[in-house]
Amino acid sequence: MMTNRERVLAVLEGKRPDRLPWIARIRLWYYARTTEGNMPERFQGMSELEIAKAIRSGDPARDGKVYKVRYEGMDVVEEKVPGATRQRFITPYGEVTYGKIRSEYLQGRSEDGLPLEHPIRSVEDYKVWEYVAEHTYYDPTYEAYLDYERQVGDEGYPMVSSGDCPFHYLQLNLIGYNNVFYHMMDHLPEFEHLMQVMTEVERERMWPMVAKSPARLILHGLHFDTQMTPPHLFRQYITPYYKDFSALLHANGKKLAWHADDDSQAVLVPSKEAGFDMAECFCTAPMVSVTLEEARQVYGTDVIIWGGVPSVVLEETFPEAEFEEYMRGVFRAIAPGDAVILGVADNVMPRSLIERVERISELVEQHGALPLQPW
Secondary structure (H helix, E strand, O other), rough: OOHHHHHHHHHOOOOOOEEEEEOOHHHHHHHHHHHHOOOHHHOOOOOOOHHHHHHHOOOOOOOOEEEEEOOOEEEEEEEEOOOOEEEEEOOOOEEEEEEEEEEEEEEOOOOOOEEOOOOOOOOOHHHHHHHHHHHHEEEEEEEHHHHHHHHHHHHHHHHHHOOOHHHHHHHHOOOOOEEEEEEHHOOOOHHHHEEEHHHHHHHHHHHHHHHHOOOOOEEEEEEOOOOOOHHHHHHHHHHHHHHHHHHHHHHHHOEEEEOOOOOOOHHHHHHOOOOOOOEEOOOOOOOOOHHHHHHHHOOOOOOEEEEEEHHHEEEHHHHOHHHHHHHHHHHHHHOOOEEEEEEEEEEHHHHHOOHHHHHHHHHHHOOEEEOOOOO
């Protein structure tokens, strides 16, 4: 019998493992149970990974890093106030602030806090962040990554996060979804110039750091959505970046993934064209409009799907009989099972029934031998 590590590596290499890999992210469920003090008795005193092993899932292994970010020529001040954290970037061209809402409640429901304030709010802020980008450096942490890979062991294989492409980083983090299209209408020259500066910095400093690293599975990009990154914007601002980045990674024996916890129906084809090897935490109907069948039809075995189980089907409000039939449909959609790692999109959530996660483990053990056969 293969280990979870061996199964993931087999999928990355385009090979067929002994059975369908099944690795769910239980972190938010675990945080919620710990924060609320209502961990099931049988899991009392157990770590997140120990619970994952107990329910016969694997380790998503998303905590490895191959670099750390360093800023020069500015002061970066970290501030914590009740319910929020802030980063103040103080440069010769002015100051901008990036803030996130944090609270004890969110510790069980969000891994990284919720946006509170974005650095770019006026046209003058573009010059400030251009200075930040030009003075951002990436220092290797290869030994720390190798230590982490050893810690993960046979339970999985590390997926190394290396940020986002400049266009979407501007949308989500620097300007915010609420205002970004106003900025693109009112300040398009400044928007595109900053995006180009960020791209050049990443090409020169971050790309080689990742390409030379010992990691093989690189997560770079997230939440490309039908509404926020529609095909025409995707092809204009995102595709050229990833065609070059994916080519560099492929030349160095690496695979490129994006975090697909969104409605990707209209960007399935563009994401494939851009050179992605994996859509991770792939979310499907009924949470979003795209179906697993549609994704398989577009991606084939060229783009690995890690996901396919929308977290809503794990909720008590989703009837048991419908859950069972839904999982049958998942197995039918992915048959014969190549280029798939079964997982929950995006997390096993705070109100998920852990018994249903265990039921998926049971179904994989009973029916997950590859090639998949209907039952």
